[in-house]
Amino acid sequence: MLVVLVLVSAKGFSQTTTKTTSENESFGKKLMKKLEFGITAGGNYSNFTGANFATDPLPGFHAGLTVSYKFTDNFLVSEEFLYSLQGAKVKDGTLAGQEIKLSYASVPILFKYRTNSGFYVEAGPQASFKVKEDLGGITDSKFAKKIDFAMAGGLGYQSKMGLGIGARYVYGLQKVQETPSPILGDIKNNSIQASIFYVF
Numbered sequence: 001m002l003v004v005l006v007l008v009s010a011k012g013f014s015q016t017t018t019k020t021t022s023e024n025e026s027f028g029k030k031l032m033k034k035l036e037f038g039i040t041a042g043g044n045y046s047n048f049t050g051a052n053f054a055t056d057p058l059p060g061f062h063a064g065l066t067v068s069y070k071f072t073d074n075f076l077v078s079e080e081f082l083y084s085l086q087g088a089k090v091k092d093g094t095l096a097g098q099e100i101k102l103s104y105a106s107v108p109i110l111f112k113y114r115t116n117s118g119f120y121v122e123a124g125p126q127a128s129f130k131v132k133e134d135l136g137g138i139t140d141s142k143f144a145k146k147i148d149f150a151m152a153g154g155l156g157y158q159s160k161m162g163l164g165i166g167a168r169y170v171y172g173l174q175k176v177q178e179t180p181s182p183i184l185g186d187i188k189n190n191s192i193q194a195s196i197f198y199v200f
Contacts, residue, residue: 036068036076038162042195046086048100048176052185053093058101060085062193074114078122082106083131086191090136098136102144102176102189104128108152118160123153126170128189142178148189149173162199167192 044060064082071077087101106128114120128148135141150173156166172188 034070036066036070036078036199038066038068038197038199040064040066040080040082040166040195040197042166042193044084044086044191044193046088046189046191048088048187049172049190050175050186050188051088052183053095054091055088056091058087058089058099060087060101060191062106062195064106066197066199068112068199074116076112076114077124078108078110078112080106080108080110082108084128084191086189095136099134100136100143101134103131103133104148105131108170110152114158118158118164119155120158120166121153121155122166122168123151126150126152144176145174145178148176150189154193156195158197158199164197164199166195166197168195169193 041063042061044062045057046060047057048055062082062084064080066078066080068076068078084104084106085101086104087099090096090098090100106126108124108126110122110124112120112122126149128150130144130146130148132139133141133144135143150170152168152170154166154168156164158164170191170193172190174188176187176189177184
C-alpha cells in the first residue's frame with residue numbers, strides 16, 4: 001500500500017509540474033508575441049526657446065534601442081533608450097559664435113496608434129538625463145540641469161518587414177539652466193527628430 005501511495009503521489013506531482021511548466025511556457029510565448037524590440041538612429045535639429053539671446057538651430061543626432069508592448073494590433077506603448085545630442089548656436093553676447101552642446105540619455109514613453117497599413121501617430125512624455133555638456137568649449141560649467149522633461153509627438157511608417165521611418169517634435173517643459181538667470185531667460189530645449197528604425 002505504501003509503495004502504491006508513493007507511486008500515485010509521484011505521478012500526481014509530475015502531472016502538476018508538467019501542467020505548470022506548460023502554462024508558464026504558454027504565458028511566455030503570449031508575452032513575446034506582444035513585445036517588439038528594435039533599434040533606431042537619426043538626426044536632431046535642436047534649438048532653445050525663451051532665451052534672452054539670439055540662437056540658431058544646432059544639428060545633432062540620436063541613436064538607441066526600442067521596446068514596445070502591443071495592447072492590440074493597432075494600439076501599443078513604446079519605450080526608447082536613446083543617446084541624444086541637443087543644444088543651440090549662440091548668435092550674440094559673450095558666447096557669440098559658440099555652440100552649446102547638451103548630451104542626454106533620453107527615455108521617451110510614447111503611446112502609439114498604428115494602422116494596418118503601417119502608418120502611425122505617437123505622443124507621450126520624455127525624461128532626459130544629462131550625460132555631458134559643452135558650453136563653448138567649456139565642459140565643466142554646470143550650465144544645464146541633470147534632468148530635463150519634455151513632451152514628444154510624431155508620426156511615421158513601419159513596413160511589414162519591420163523597417164520604418166519617423167519624424168518627431170520634442171517640446172521642453174522646464175528650464176534648462178541649473179541656476180535661474182533673468183539675463184539668460186527661461187531657456188527650454190526643443191528639437192525636431194528624423195529617424196530610421198528596424199523592429200525585429
